[in-house]
Amino acid sequence: MPFFTLTAFDKSGEKLLDEMFEAVNEEEAKKIGEQKLREHNCYDKTHRCTSSSGKLILFHR
Numbered sequence: 577m578p579f580f581t582l583t584a585f586d587k588s589g590e591k592l593l594d595e596m597f598e599a600v601n602e603e604e605a606k607k608i609g610e611q612k613l614r615e616h617n618c619y620d621k622t623h624r625c626t627s628s629s630g631k632l633i634l635f636h637r
Contacts, residue, residue: 579628580605584618593618609634
């Protein structure tokens with residue numbers, strides 16, 4: 577199963593969330609990433625989710 581990295585930042589540049597997780601595919605990774613962002617109150621913060629190959633799956637600025 578591929579690994580994905582989810583990172584969220586505050587406006588100051590402080591890293592609020594930096595977490596790796598596994599997902600079957602990119603679609604599932606996007607859903608898991610959005611769920612984790614909501615759980616950590618980071619959904620409205622700048623965030624990104626990338627695959628282990630470096631592909632950008634989810635991004636918000």
